[in-house]
Amino acid sequence: MPKVVKFGGSSLADANQFRKVADIIKADKHRKLVIPSAPGKRFGADVKVTDMLYGCYEAVCAGCDSVKEFMPIAARYNGIISDLGLHLNLDKEYQTIIDNFNKKSGVDYAASRGEYLNGIILANFLGFKFVDAAQVIFFNTDGSFDAELSDATLSLKLKGIKNAVIPGFYGSMPDGRIKTFSRGGSDFTGAVVARAVNAVVYENWTDVSGVLVADPRIVNNPKVIDSLSYRELRELSYMGATVLHEDAIFPVRRAGIPINIKNTNEPCAAGTMIVPETADLPDPAHIITGIAGKKNFAAITLEKDEMNSEIGFFRRILTLLETEKISFEHIPTGIDTMTLVISNENLAKSPKLVEKIEKVAKPNHIEVEDDIALIAVVGRGMRHKRGTATRVFAALSHANINIRIIDQGSSELNIIVGVHEEDFENAVKVIYDMFILSAKG
Ligand code: ADP
Ligand code: ASP
Numbered sequence: 001m002p003k004v005v006k007f008g009g010s011s012l013a014d015a016n017q018f019r020k021v022a023d024i025i026k027a028d029k030h031r032k033l034v035i036p037s038a039p040g041k042r043f044g045a046d047v048k049v050t051d052m053l054y055g056c057y058e059a060v061c062a063g064c065d066s067v068k069e070f071m072p073i074a075a076r077y078n079g080i081i082s083d084l085g086l087h088l089n090l091d092k093e094y095q096t097i098i099d100n101f102n103k104k105s106g107v108d109y110a111a112s113r114g115e116y117l118n119g120i121i122l123a124n125f126l127g128f129k130f131v132d133a134a135q136v137i138f139f140n141t142d143g144s145f146d147a148e149l150s151d152a153t154l155s156l157k158l159k160g161i162k163n164a165v166i167p168g169f170y171g172s173m174p175d176g177r178i179k180t181f182s183r184g185g186s187d188f189t190g191a192v193v194a195r196a197v198n199a200v201v202y203e204n205w206t207d208v209s210g211v212l213v214a215d216p217r218i219v220n221n222p223k224v225i226d227s228l229s230y231r232e233l234r235e236l237s238y239m240g241a242t243v244l245h246e247d248a249i250f251p252v253r254r255a256g257i258p259i260n261i262k263n264t265n266e267p268c269a270a271g272t273m274i275v276p277e278t279a280d281l282p283d284p285a286h287i288i289t290g291i292a293g294k295k296n297f298a299a300i301t302l303e304k305d306e307m308n309s310e311i312g313f314f315r316r317i318l319t320l321l322e323t324e325k326i327s328f329e330h331i332p333t334g335i336d337t338m339t340l341v342i343s344n345e346n347l348a349k350s351p352k353l354v355e356k357i358e359k360v361a362k363p364n365h366i367e368v369e370d371d372i373a374l375i376a377v378v379g380r381g382m383r384h385k386r387g388t389a390t391r392v393f394a395a396l397s398h399a400n401i402n403i404r405i406i407d408q409g410s411s412e413l414n415i416i417v418g419v420h421e422e423d424f425e426n427a428v429k430v431i432y433d434m435f436i437l438s439a440k441g
């Protein structure tokens with residue numbers, strides 16, 4: 001059974017990284033199917049090729065000279081090709097892309113060319129077959145992913161192929177137009193391919209040695225999580241652990257294929273194994289598995305006398321959200337209070353929402369705070385342990401951080417707290433200290 005290996009942007013940022021990737025692939029003959037991202041940042045102030053493509057397309061649409069705008073992008077790829085000593089000339093491909101930009105072929109087409117060109121180079125370097133994702137990854141007319149057609153086409157197409165490179169991030173619509181997944185979507189492509197070929201493992205190679213207990217940009221040198229369940233990962237990635245795209249577990253979870261997060265710059269490290277809930281997961285090293293969080297939420301708090309006994313109160317609010325096509329994150333409630341936690345992005349879709357809530361719910365008081373950060377404290381170890389929430393609250397209270405929202409997921413797998421954005425980083429740090437650094441774990 002093959003292994004499917006996905007390499008992120010930093011793993012393919014320059015020729016040196018390409019060599020590391022080739023060494024990793026050649027070290028294991030089962031690594032037969034490779035999903036590359038577009039070249040990422042080579043150093044802190046560098047720009048990812050995907051971002052260069054978005055910028056280039058916007059400039060062309062605004063009337064700038066397409067050939068000139070595309071030049072720095074071609075230079076990135078030509079630099080990699082010449083540093084690797086490949087006999088490969090992509091001038092024709094560049095010309096096609098420039099022509100299509102001039103024809104306004106769409107922002108998704110533009111962004112997808114990062115993975116497309118990188119795939120051609122990597123296939124050439126490895127001596128693998130290049131399979132254009134447009135031929136095997138499909139979307140429905142409404143823009144949703146067509147799992148069945150993609151799965152069937154991929155399994156058929158890859159059956160007779162020994163080794164292949166399939167670019168991540170994009171596929172095609174029924175009318176042939178190119179469409180991308182959301183940012184970071186190459187992780188999803190890798191999972192789809194892993195499922196289609198029934199891979200023994202989906203290896204996701206990045207620039208950290210696994211899923212870390214907390215975001216390394218917030219906590220200094222956080223510990224690596226050795227293993228975790230799909231569910232724990234879903235909670236963490238949904239809540240901001242950006243190491244893996246939040247939807248990437250769905251295709252592999254259905255087939256029970258484990259995901260192994262690995263570091264291209266430290267290939268010998270075991271990384272993190274993500275496995276089904278039913279697998280024999282070792283006892284967690286700590287009560288909590290990980291901490292993740294995101295800013296940019298609003299909390300709309302309603303107070304109304306005897307809200308609790310008012311029949312239909314919830315229904316009116318939920319119907320309003322449905323009509324306005326707004327999804328919400330949480331609705332913690334008290335006896336006579338209710339808080340709607342909604343991302344600011346979603347809230348912006350309905351500028352008059354608060355007035356409309358007032359109309360349908362007639363609260364005594366309504367208050368909106370739009371500077372809320374949510375933090376998820378996740379762990380299968382919490383189920384059988386009392387006092388986890390108390391310890392989260394104690395850590396925050398010692399640090400003088402005011403908790404705005406509390407919600408414990410019904411799975412008992414996570415505790416969500418909402419704090420003001422200015423307290424966000426500090427809150428993550430003190431929770432990390434409380435559960436991971438303190439001796440009691
Ligand atoms: P790639 O380009 O390989 O897809 P990403 O940049 O998308 O890589 O994801 C890896 C990054 O995710 C890390 O460099 C790290 O900064 C960030 N990250 C955020 N939270 C976590 C976490 N809990 N564990 C590991 N990495 C995290
Ligand atoms: N290159 C795309 C992005 O920057 C997709 C990916 O990296 O997975 O979002």
Ligand code: MG
Pocket residue numbers: 008184187242243244245
């Ligand atoms: Mg990524």
